[in-house]
Amino acid sequence: MAAMDDIDSAILEHLQRDARITNRDLARALGIAPSTCLERVRALRNRGVLTGYHATVDLAALNRRVQALVFLQIRPLSREVIESIKSYVAGLPEVLSVYVVAGGDDLVAHVAVQDVEQLHSMLMDRFSPRREVVTFRSSIIFQHVSEPVVSPLDDV
Amino acid sequence: MAAMDDIDSAILEHLQRDARITNRDLARALGIAPSTCLERVRALRNRGVLTGYHATVDLAALNRRVQALVFLQIRPLSREVIESIKSYVAGLPEVLSVYVVAGGDDLVAHVAVQDVEQLHSMLMDRFSPRREVVTFRSSIIFQHVSEPVVSPLDDV
DNA sequence: GCCCGCACCGAATCTCGTGCGGTGACTCGG
DNA sequence: CCGAGTCACCGCACGAGATTCGGTGCGGGC
Structure with missing residues (x-):
């Protein structure tokens, strides 16, 4: 990877x-x-440093006034199962972002839906039926701040 | 809020x-x-539907090869304390995104750093000293997929 | 000291953004 | 049924921007 100077x-x-x-x-x-x-x-x-240009949209304007983080435990923890459930979750229209993580939970999904009722329906209809999802819990998001600008970290 | 048609x-x-x-x-x-x-x-x-246009950058190119979710418990849970710790965390250069959530944890930070060593330093130097942070735990992120396109949800 | 490669620049051309006046459809009262 | 008003849309024209290309200076290698 080529070096990046101050202008870059x-x-x-x-x-x-x-x-x-x-x-x-x-x-x-x-x-x-x-x-x-x-x-x-x-x-x-x-x-490959610049990966894309994306417009951001107000979620409320898209009828998505409720956001939550959903924490999933997956079993068995094989590469195939994780890949498959990750793709499945990421492909759901309610899901904004999916993290595959280490620790107590295996998958974290950031979802945005119309209201809490729809959140509940979604959990019941889309997560519960999946066999590999042994358990999950949800946390409503009260606020979300996202830093648009990421700066390079200097080498130590 | 004005209606949005198919063209919008x-x-x-x-x-x-x-x-x-x-x-x-x-x-x-x-x-x-x-x-x-x-x-x-x-x-x-x-x-206010379109809120901004942002380029996305490969984190590895910015020397940020390690990502983690950090879950924080905050006490006391007053509006002022939450506001203040949220701003503090969001302002840290290592932090990409902050969620204020309900549930077992109160704050979730998505951080991206150079390596695990730097993650550890950051936790020790920036989170531990804060009095209002009573406890925190971290989960390394193995994969992160983010949906760039968010569609409007139809009314029920 | 010389050559070569590299990053940068400036001008020219071609495309694009953008304001303005015109036009057709749709609505609503007479 | 008809006429006026309204609104979204369009085409045009001009100014601004994108992009290419040939030229230039500088620094490293020999």
Whole structure:
């Protein structure tokens, strides 16, 4: 993996904050020529550093006013079973994000639904019937803050 | 909140998938004129439905190869204490996301650090000293899949 | 000291964004 | 049934931006 200098870091910071900034403005903010800037952004994409540009949407506007974390215990804990249940959960329309974790629980799902009733239905209809899900519990999310900008950590 | 029709939903889907799509291409994909498309996108922003455009970055490229969920118990559970610890945790550079939840734990932090050693240091240096954090435990994240596109849920 | 590679720049061209006036459909009162 | 008002949409035109390409300076290797 090629090294990243300060300009690359600044590019990433700007694009994480506002992915629709024009190349022109980005170049101006960095003090380099637009053509150079374009080349660097393209290189970051090709290197796999920049993985995508995504709009974020207000969940309430999408009829999803209730969020929860669902913690699942999976058995047996084989690679195949984990892969399969992970794909299944991630594919559910109510699910925003899935974590495969170590510790007391094996899977954590971040879900967003219309109301608590729908949360309950979803748990009963989609999680309970699965044999590999031996148990699960849910925590309603009161607040969720997400940092849009991730900076590189310096080597020790 | 104004109603959303199929075209609005399609706009949201496209922009969530690729926030840098040109207005022209977006309009073409929807079968409407670019000027109309522009107007609708602007309306979605003004209504607060579209909240932002963000580039996503490969965490490994930023020297963050280890992720974990950290579950915190907070006492006393007053509004002020929760607000304050939430802001503190969200402001830490290692933290990607913070959930304030109901249930056995009160706060869940999604952190991304360079290695397990740094995770340990972080827990010891940043969480342990806080008086309001009565206990915490961490779960290493093996995999994390995040759905980039969120669709509206139909009313029941 | 010379050569080569690399990153950067500036100009030219081509595409795109965006405001404006016009137009058709739909609604509602007469 | 008809006419006016409203609203979303469209096409056009102009300004702004994206992207390419040839040129340039600098630093490392020999």
